[in-house]
Amino acid sequence: MQTLTEIVAAVVVHSSAAAFSHLGVPVEAHQAPRPAPAERTIARTSPKPTAVADCPQSRAKAVKT
Known part of the structure; x- marks a missing residue:
């Protein structure tokens, strides 16, 4: 019915x-x-730079090498 009304309009x-x-x-x-x-x-604002010593993954890599 709505389609018929739109066609007539x-x-x-x-x-x-x-x-x-x-x-x-x-x-x-x-x-x-x-x-x-x-x-x-x-x-x-630029993100606050993190020190390498603050990052546990970097510290683990530094210890392994």
């Missing part, structure tokens, strides 16, 4: 657009120009 819109176009009335929607995209700045 589309026919009504197109027929009214055709009727108005014969009278010289523009039916197309006015599209405003899009605004320029804003420049974005992403502020990031």
Whole structure:
């Protein structure tokens, strides 16, 4: 039923657009120009560097070699 309603609505819109176009009335929607995209700045902090001695895997590798 919804599909039938949408088809009838589309026919009504197109027929009214055709009727108005014969009278010289523009039916197309006015599209405003899009605004320029804003420049974005992403502020990031660098991660805190870890010392080699603080990392257990590195310490294990250093001991093995």
